[in-house]
Amino acid sequence: MTAMHPADADAGCGIRVVDADRVAVVRSALPEEERVAEASEVFSLLGDPGRLKLLVALLEGEMCVCDLAAACGQGESAVSHQLRLLRAHRVVTARRSGRMAYYRLADAHVRLLLDVTLAHLDHGEPGTARAVESTAASERAAS
Amino acid sequence: MTAMHPADADAGCGIRVVDADRVAVVRSALPEEERVAEASEVFSLLGDPGRLKLLVALLEGEMCVCDLAAACGQGESAVSHQLRLLRAHRVVTARRSGRMAYYRLADAHVRLLLDVTLAHLDHGEPGTARAVESTAASERAAS
DNA sequence: TTGACGTATGAAGACTTGTTCAGATGAGCC
DNA sequence: GGCTCATCTGAACAAGTCTTCATACGTCAA
Numbered sequence: 606m607t608a609m610h611p612a613d614a615d616a617g618c619g620i621r622v623v624d625a626d627r628v629a630v631v632r633s634a635l636p637e638e639e640r641v642a643e644a645s646e647v648f649s650l651l652g653d654p655g656r657l658k659l660l661v662a663l664l665e666g667e668m669c670v671c672d673l674a675a676a677c678g679q680g681e682s683a684v685s686h687q688l689r690l691l692r693a694h695r696v697v698t699a700r701r702s703g704r705m706a707y708y709r710l711a712d713a714h715v716r717l718l719l720d721v722t723l724a725h726l727d728h729g730e731p732g733t734a735r736a737v738e739s740t741a742a743s744e745r746a747a748s
Numbered sequence: 749m750t751a752m753h754p755a756d757a758d759a760g761c762g763i764r765v766v767d768a769d770r771v772a773v774v775r776s777a778l779p780e781e782e783r784v785a786e787a788s789e790v791f792s793l794l795g796d797p798g799r800l801k802l803l804v805a806l807l808e809g810e811m812c813v814c815d816l817a818a819a820c821g822q823g824e825s826a827v828s829h830q831l832r833l834l835r836a837h838r839v840v841t842a843r844r845s846g847r848m849a850y851y852r853l854a855d856a857h858v859r860l861l862l863d864v865t866l867a868h869l870d871h872g873e874p875g876t877a878r879a880v881e882s883t884a885a886s887e888r889a890a891s
Numbered sequence: 892t893t894g895a896c897g898t899a900t901g902a903a904g905a906c907t908t909g910t911t912c913a914g915a916t917g918a919g920c921c
Numbered sequence: 922g923g924c925t926c927a928t929c930t931g932a933a934c935a936a937g938t939c940t941t942c943a944t945a946c947g948t949c950a951a
Contacts (some may be wrong), residue, residue, distance in 0.1 A: 608868060621927085622814060623814060627808070627811060627819075628815050632819050633886050633890055634807075636866065636869055645799075646789045646795075650793030651787075651790075651795070652793075652936085653792075654784050656788075657788045658778060661778060662777075663811065665774050668774070669766055671764045671765065672767055672774075676771045676774040677816075680940075681897080693945080700770035703897090703949070704896065704908085707848045713889065720915075722861075725860075726787060796909075814927065814928085825910080825929085828929055829910080829930085831929095842913080844918095847917070848918095848928080849928060
């Protein structure tokens, strides 16, 4: 664990390393594999423009499939497929009323990510401080 | 724009709509197509476990390619490809020193997203309020 | 019950995306 | 110069993803 001269060291397996200390620190700071996978799945869900639009739309409150499709300019079947995916990951939940299905956001973390991102989009680059503000506000309102 | 009885209306094109008002509101609240695309691209970048690990690693400060590879348990070529992508999207920047290349986070928004997510991972579900706190703190420290 | 409707689902196809391997580039060292 | 090393790049393949079409399911109204 102590510092060694650069240019040689290994990090468990036999991999080339320059700054062994740094590598060790980062390694222990890195979340478990499984956590990273979880997080990246969530980001992946937000990584599709169609899905992202659906979720942003749902920030306004619950909506049925056909309204979501209309509001986001997508086919109803496509929307249904996406919602299915989002439901499987517990990002949204469905409430059924007769033959209608109303969807709403179900994940506080995702809501937070969306808020942060929207705030960022609003005022170009700077974003951070105000983003956090507006995020906290909308989070309060979202309970 | 005024309310009409449910079950029939259209939203520009000829699409079935239940709550025309809601659809109209959401439509105007939705960011421009282009903004949504930008945002979803960023999320997509965070949506790969390998890339996500690289970025989390870079939260600790700048690192060279081989150390990143070692710390994240990935091949150096793979890492280089990913960094290239991240660089193209201005999420990271490279500083060259001799034959080494040192990468660092270059996007405040991405850093914020990472912080929020890590905070969320730490204390399971609740997350929101404390996530914002810790996020703001780390943002201050990150300038 | 029958038909229309909103939603859900399965399968197929085109399209992305990530990894790997092989080789190229350019900096440092003898 | 010639060698090694860190990084980059291109091509190819495997794997995953999104959309579409067709169809199935449950609900409501007549």
